[in-house]
Amino acid sequence: xxxxxxxxxxxxxxxxxxxxxxxxxxxxxxxxxxxxxxxxxxxxxxxxxxxxxxxxxxxxxxxxxxxxxxxxxxxxxxxxxxxxxxxxxxxxxxxxxxxxxxxxxxxxxxxxxxxxxxxxxxxxxxxxxxxxxxxxxxxxxxxxxxxxxxxxxxxxxxxxxxxxxxxxxxxxxxxxxxxxxxxxxxxxxxxxxxxxxxxxxxxxxxxxxxxxxxxxxxxxxxxxxxxxxxxxxxxxxxxxxxxxxxxxxxxxxxxxxxxxxxxxxxxxxxxxxxxxxxxxxxxxxxxxxxxxxxxxxxxxxxxxxxxxxxxxxxxxxxxxxxxxxxxxxxxxxxxxxxxxxxxxxxxxxxxxxxxxxxxxxxxxxxxxxxxxxxxxxxxxxxxxxxxxxxxxxxxxxxxxxxxxxxxxxxxxxxxxxxxxxxxxxxxxxxxxxxxxxxxxxxxxxxxxxxxxxxxxxxxxxxxxxxxxxxxxxxxxxxxxxxxxxxxxxxxx
Amino acid sequence: xxxxxxxxxxxxxxxxxxxxxxxxxxxxxxxxxxxxxxxxxxxxxxxxxxxxxxxxxxxxxxxxxxxxxxxxxxxxxxxxxxxxxxxxxxxxxxxxxxxxxxxxxxxxxxxxxxxxxxxxxxxxxxxxxxxxxxxxxxxxxxxxxxxxxxxxxxxxxxxxxxxxxxxxxxxxxxxxxxxxxxxxxxxxxxxxxxxxxxxxxxxxxxxxxxxxxxxxxxxxxxxxxxxxxxxxxxxxxxxxxxxxxxxxxxxxxxxxxxxxxxxxxxxxxxxxxxxxxxxxxxxxxxxxxxxxxxxxxxxxxxxxxxxxxxxxxxxxxxxxxxxxxxxxxxxxxxxxxxxxxxxxxxxxxxxxxxxxxxxxxxxxxxxxxxxxxxxxxxxxxxxxxxxxxxxxxxxxxxxxxxxxxxxxxxxxxxxxxxxxxxxxxxxxxxxxxxxxxxxxxxxxxxxxxxxxxxxxxxxxxxxx
Numbered sequence: 004x005x006x007x008x009x010x011x012x013x014x015x016x017x018x019x020x021x022x023x024x025x026x027x028x029x030x031x032x033x034x035x036x037x038x039x040x041x042x043x044x045x046x047x048x049x050x051x052x053x054x055x056x057x058x059x060x061x062x063x064x065x066x067x068x069x070x071x072x073x074x075x076x077x078x079x080x081x082x083x084x085x086x087x088x089x090x091x092x093x094x095x096x097x098x099x100x101x102x103x104x105x106x107x108x109x110x111x112x113x114x115x116x117x118x119x120x121x122x123x124x125x126x127x128x129x130x131x132x133x134x135x136x137x138x139x140x141x142x143x144x145x146x147x148x149x150x151x152x153x154x155x156x157x158x159x160x161x162x163x164x165x166x167x168x169x170x171x172x173x174x175x176x177x178x179x180x181x182x183x184x185x186x187x188x189x190x191x192x193x194x195x196x197x198x199x200x201x202x203x204x205x206x207x208x209x210x211x212x213x214x215x216x217x218x219x220x221x222x223x224x225x226x227x228x229x230x231x232x233x234x235x236x237x238x239x240x241x242x243x244x245x246x247x248x249x250x251x252x253x254x255x256x257x258x259x260x261x262x263x264x265x266x267x268x269x270x271x272x273x274x275x276x277x278x279x280x281x282x283x284x285x286x287x288x289x290x291x292x293x294x295x296x297x298x299x300x301x302x303x304x305x306x307x308x309x310x311x312x313x314x315x316x317x318x319x320x321x322x323x324x325x326x327x328x329x330x331x332x333x334x335x336x337x338x339x340x341x342x343x344x345x346x347x348x349x350x351x352x353x354x355x356x357x358x359x360x361x362x363x364x365x366x367x368x369x370x371x372x373x374x375x376x377x378x379x380x381x382x383x384x385x386x387x388x389x390x391x392x393x394x395x396x397x398x399x400x401x402x403x404x405x406x407x408x409x410x411x412x413x414x415x416x417x418x419x420x421x422x423x424x425x426x427x428x429x430x431x432x433x434x435x436x437x438x439x440x441x442x443x444x445x446x447x448x449x450x451x452x453x454x455x456x457x458x459x460x461x462x463x464x465x466x467x468x469x470x471x472x473x474x475x476x477x478x479x480x481x482x483x484x485x486x487x488x489x490x491x492x493x494x495x
Numbered sequence: 496x497x498x499x500x501x502x503x504x505x506x507x508x509x510x511x512x513x514x515x516x517x518x519x520x521x522x523x524x525x526x527x528x529x530x531x532x533x534x535x536x537x538x539x540x541x542x543x544x545x546x547x548x549x550x551x552x553x554x555x556x557x558x559x560x561x562x563x564x565x566x567x568x569x570x571x572x573x574x575x576x577x578x579x580x581x582x583x584x585x586x587x588x589x590x591x592x593x594x595x596x597x598x599x600x601x602x603x604x605x606x607x608x609x610x611x612x613x614x615x616x617x618x619x620x621x622x623x624x625x626x627x628x629x630x631x632x633x634x635x636x637x638x639x640x641x642x643x644x645x646x647x648x649x650x651x652x653x654x655x656x657x658x659x660x661x662x663x664x665x666x667x668x669x670x671x672x673x674x675x676x677x678x679x680x681x682x683x684x685x686x687x688x689x690x691x692x693x694x695x696x697x698x699x700x701x702x703x704x705x706x707x708x709x710x711x712x713x714x715x716x717x718x719x720x721x722x723x724x725x726x727x728x729x730x731x732x733x734x735x736x737x738x739x740x741x742x743x744x745x746x747x748x749x750x751x752x753x754x755x756x757x758x759x760x761x762x763x764x765x766x767x768x769x770x771x772x773x774x775x776x777x778x779x780x781x782x783x784x785x786x787x788x789x790x791x792x793x794x795x796x797x798x799x800x801x802x803x804x805x806x807x808x809x810x811x812x813x814x815x816x817x818x819x820x821x822x823x824x825x826x827x828x829x830x831x832x833x834x835x836x837x838x839x840x841x842x843x844x845x846x847x848x849x850x851x852x853x854x855x856x857x858x859x860x861x862x863x864x865x866x867x868x869x870x871x872x873x874x875x876x877x878x879x880x881x882x883x884x885x886x887x888x889x890x891x892x893x894x895x896x897x898x899x900x901x902x903x904x905x906x907x908x909x910x911x912x913x914x915x916x917x918x919x920x921x922x923x924x925x926x927x928x929x930x931x932x933x934x935x936x937x938x939x940x941x942x943x944x945x946x947x948x949x950x951x952x953x954x955x956x957x958x959x
Contacts, residue, residue: 034798
């Protein structure tokens, strides 16, 4: 029988070799192919079962966290956003089947403890019971963000507050927003429905409109035009603008008018604080196509706003091809109509640049990232973005913008507590054509305290049906800026 | 008491170090599984370690006492497989099954010890072969008895006794293997010889082959009736192999292969569930969301693991249905990678090798055949289920010995292991590698005989 037993042994060895070959086939030969197959959710599930760190504001409020789920749940953690819609556009959401957005996506490595430094540091977590996750600390302040939401109320629009000297974004709110808890809820079908609804909702709640959309700036654009003019030497404080109610630019017979056909003119301070359209149309024409194009480029128009969040929009001056044959358009764009479009964050940076001696800083929302023991992994250093104007020009603009508040288009409605001086520029971007019901975006940009600037703000109220006048921006957006700047200054 | 034996001492020391090594590997794997899932050292690591080592030492001591000449590699290999299986089960179902598997492990080790203690001479088993036949048949038929048996997962192979569910079929395999070994050892010449002429064919005497063929046919039919295809296949293979090895006639092997494919074809024609299994085996991808879900997820698990595995506690083997028993091999392949899976394959191959080595060394025909039978059961069972879960052959629902969750499987495999260890020890004694101490039974019988002799002599007075 021994011969047969040996043959049996050989046979069984062959069988097991076949098994080994088959394992090789699946785990080596076809590994990549199987991993890439549709429906294979293993990599996602692995991602999703990891513990995940918090996102916190500068004043310590947790705006994104992972809560342990009861035993027997599909996954060990459930992502939760305690402040609901307040920080949705900054944190984004992190969901199993619907992907991840904003900081939940870009800071994923830090939050799950997978950066190189964290991996090394995590060894001690095994013994201390830590979870090896990281924390993302925002520059944003919860009190300011709440103030922005309260002040804007139910109106569509955005409010952005930045630190003048560093570019740190302290508040960035746009309405409508959305509650990310709806998208990360465990009931997958409900989550899909919620997202579908949001995609179709008016006002793009899923977009962070404050830095991902751009709107016609109206008269706030005059800050840029004035800055370009001052830098080019085309205009000065003592330049005189003829008092006109109507002016026809070259290459056309259609006149440009001031708001409500009013008469407007005088020195630079006069036309600035009263926001005369004609004066700035003339100014833009005098600067010329090349001057304006280069000038707006120096202000950062055409570049995506360098914020540390995904897919920022770029402000635009419109198509500049052949603009020298369309000088009327140049003139109109000089006072912020036609194809001018500004990103709200960019507009806040414009105000900040004026308050920061002409230096425009790069905006950022992530102040620092920390590991599970609270040690700093990275800390964002403030970086200069552009220098659109000299310190001298900035000082001039500062003074002009203070006039807007003391006796200009913002004087009615922008006043800060304790008499803190503030500098501002209002804007009313007319959206309707002549003869149609009036519709406009109401803007204001400002910085305070005007003598030692710390905070810059941009507010836009979109698509209002208010009567359009030079002061519309001031009337609608001014109180919002007041409330928010007061909050900023009162709490440091 | 047992006399000194350097060979035995050497073997047992080897076994002790290997068993401790297997225990340490299990403990380390247990720790890593907890780290992988919860980033924490497991809370109950110390009690776990103590229980684990305690059980392993108990088994080792039983071998030391009852079978000290045995091959030193089989128990450690089994301990390793058992340990890996236990770690995976705890990782997959810490609430539901870990505690149960612990209980069954204790029972299995106790059964191992008892089997070693009770079966002191392997050759004695041959005497009871007809008893084992009856026992085997009874165990097979038990689940079919209305009121006693129950269906689960489409197969009627379970019997409940109070709160416990067990599969008598697992024990029936061993009983019938003993019967076959005993019967074939005696009658193999008759079965091998071609004394009955049917035309040009030389066939064995039907009288000789009949009991075995009948037992086999009955077993297969019962398993088909219970819809336990895996066990039918296993049983069929066991019978063919034992017949072929004992008679040394290739004709039986070929006949077996032909009959197998014939039966497979017929069952494919007749039964829906067989057709379904074959369809899923051929193309699970198109049914990846329903019927093919299990095998597709298992294969995706394997590819996710790749060579090195995802790491214990870091994969998703739990999304494969029945990942803790039928599909435990792919769970291991996912988390421990191809290296881990290859280690498991190696372990089975080494156990098979040890078993067949035992078969080769012994001169006693019954012991040879029993060793072959038991080794075949384990080796082929592991092959069938592993091949099934990696889509090499259609899936059948049988357990992976020692690794899968399953009380009856674990206990019956440890009994099987005990018998192999016993066979190994018997051979060592017969080959004079260790002194052949008399067993308890033999000593009692000898004492009785001495008393009888002295009582007779005692009438005549003292010994002269």
